[in-house]
Amino acid sequence: MATKPEKVEAVDTICALSTALGRSALAVIRLSGPGSLFVLQKMTGRKEFHPRRATYEVLRDRDDSVLDEAVVTYYPAPNSFTGEDMVEISCHGNPIIVEGILNEIVSRETRLAEPGEFSQRAFVNGKLGLQQLESLDWILNSRSPAGFRRGLRAKLEGLGAPLKEIEAGLMEVLGDIQSQLDFPEYEVGRFDKTKLISGLRSFKTKLEASLGSYTRALRTFNSWKVVIIGPPNSGKSSLFNRLLGYQRSIVFNQAGTTRDLVEDYLSFEAMDLVLVDTAGIREANEAIEALGIEKTLASLKEANVICWLTDTGVAPPGKLMELHADKNWLVISSKQDSGAPFLEGSLGVSAHTGEGLDDLRKLLKPLDQAEKSDELGICSERQRVHLEAAIAHLEKAAADIESDVYLEIAAESLGLAKKELELILGEIPNDDIIRSILSRFCIGK
Ligand SMILES: Nc1nc2c(ncn2[C@@H]2O[C@H](COP(=O)(O)OP(=O)(O)OP(=O)(O)O)[C@@H](O)[C@H]2O)c(=O)[nH]1
Ligand SMILES: [Mg+2]
Known part of the structure; x- marks a missing residue:
């Protein structure tokens, strides 16, 4: 306890x-x-x-x-x-x-x-x-409203209620299994294997949903990284500067102007984005340009959003999209004030007139998904580890019930799953855990 x-x-x-x-x-x-x-x-x-x-x-x-x-x-x-x-x-x-x-x-x-x-x-x-201590990290350090709300909700409401509901469900299943083990003849007919398994799987689905929402929330805990790429001279640096509101990158009417990654913070609607300007992608003319392009391509691994900017109506290279299929892609047609070609299905903008930029900002807004009110809004890696372990134990228990002979082992797995859920609430904290949480805090907190 x-x-x-x-x-x-x-x-x-x-x-x-x-x-x-x-x-x-x-x-x-x-x-x-x-x-x-x-x-x-x-x-x-x-x-x-x-x-x-x-x-x-x-x-x-x-x-x-x-x-x-x-x-x-x-x-x-x-x-x-x-x-x-x-x-x-x-x-x-x-x-x-x-x-x-x-x-x-x-x-x-x-x-x-x-x-x-x-x-x-x-x-x-x-x-x-312990769990409130962990939520403080999200309240203080989240870079998006979604992350901050997750922390605040965990602190105010705690994870107790939804967890206790699942724990109570597990206890019921455990009771049924125990009765079947103790009085197999008497309970015959009452032991509904299919119902138990589907019950366990529904708890598992709930926990998996929480895990998924945590993974998504993690992406908004830190600043959302938006990388602008495209062919040389397509207007990447101009768009970058226009979004930031000042001349951060050099703009020049010559392909291959930007050589290095240029990063800056962009704040809007209480969110921090990291905006990255890059070297235009093409067959490089010089070794130094090739290095810049290499950096551009490497930067995509860290990106949350990849903006492909074209002033000639050229779509992003299929290979690149395939390689980064897990990212959010935004295809943008630039220089729309000067009659540059518009690529079907893209967003038309002009860094010179500001056309289309409000729409672009809306699209850049990080995923800000509302959590469901009964969702287990975990907010630490420690909690995630226990959640994953609980899911694994539940799956094992369901499989063991399916193959009748292993009912005792299923009961053991359910006990372990319950224990993992208790650990999420930090009921058995140790010094190392506390030290690792506090190491993320600043002086004065
Ligand atoms: N008319 C018009 N010209 C633009 C616009 N955006 C950029 N340009 C012009 O296009 C040229 C290239 O702009 P950059 O922003 O340097 O393009 P880039 O994609 O960063 O180029 P590299 O760094 O060489 O890859 C400059 O002469 C800009 O003034 C726009 O919205 N409208
Ligand atoms: Mg540039």
Whole structure:
């Protein structure tokens, strides 16, 4: 059953900037540990703080010099994110101010937190479950709304309900098998083999659907890579620049201008795409151009979307499409303002006038598939491994039931499948798992 992590008294107080480092209106600094309130009292000169009530304060160092004005909140243990005494300071978002405040805090028996240390303390104090800890990675680091929603849903709703439903179904099947094993004569007629097998296969299908949706979601967790390829001079760099909104690549009326891969981020509708401009594909005239074309072709392995751009109505080479049949292909006819040929079935655009670019942006939008509400929205490789193992055990159990003689073995496989599902919820966490999850967190989280 669930083993709650033991509560461990924190021996020290940690602090960190919890917002991104850089210039902004506000920056949030957090402290966690037994000395948090003491540091706050010293820096504000105020003795009493009402729990969880934000107050305006002027922060000073030990020489009484003003560090900044800030809004501070004190969260006494155990009602805080980490379960320890915590303080949150919202100061002005200038890195110089942030550094001054952090220096003052660490001079008062507080140290800078390690990456993920706040979350680790929350986990140790039972404030966050393992699976919630994993969902934070998706909430904080996803590059698409779909990924972020997956993380948020896993954190708010947990995987418990859909998993428990499957587990309950497995228990029922196990019960039927046990009765058949214990009272074979009595249960004759009631043991419906076909029904059991189809029940198991339907659980398996459900789990496979979750696995599929996780694989798709993974592709949107990281930035979606869109690679623009095509013959030389077809207008790839012009389109690339137009989408980015500035002159990132050199544009020139001569075939073979772009030699290297040119990459940049393109943000729209809260998504980050990596857009890649490439060397035009043709029989190269020079060795250096051949190297560029080699790079173009190699870059396709990493692509999520391949845009084939043509200004002569030429379709993408069949061999290339075959080689990358697993990618999303977009065929685009360029230079439509100048009467360039339009390839049937393609999208017509003009980098000069902007024609067709809104449609192109819509097509570039990463797969943003909504999950079904009863779907098991797993969000870590650890969970995926257990899900795959559960699927394998279920398939084995179904096969064993099919060949009657192996009912005991089928029961064993079902037990193993159930155990794997329990492991997804992190009911038996170990230190290595926690360490590997936290290693993906940044300082201040
Ligand atoms: N009329 C018109 N000309 C365009 C358009 N897009 C590009 N061009 C012109 O086509 C020529 C080649 O443009 P590039 O963007 O450098 O083409 P490219 O495909 O990157 O070429 P390589 O890097 O050599 O493979 C330039 O003279 C551009 O001004 C367009 O939408 N309309
Ligand atoms: Mg170019």
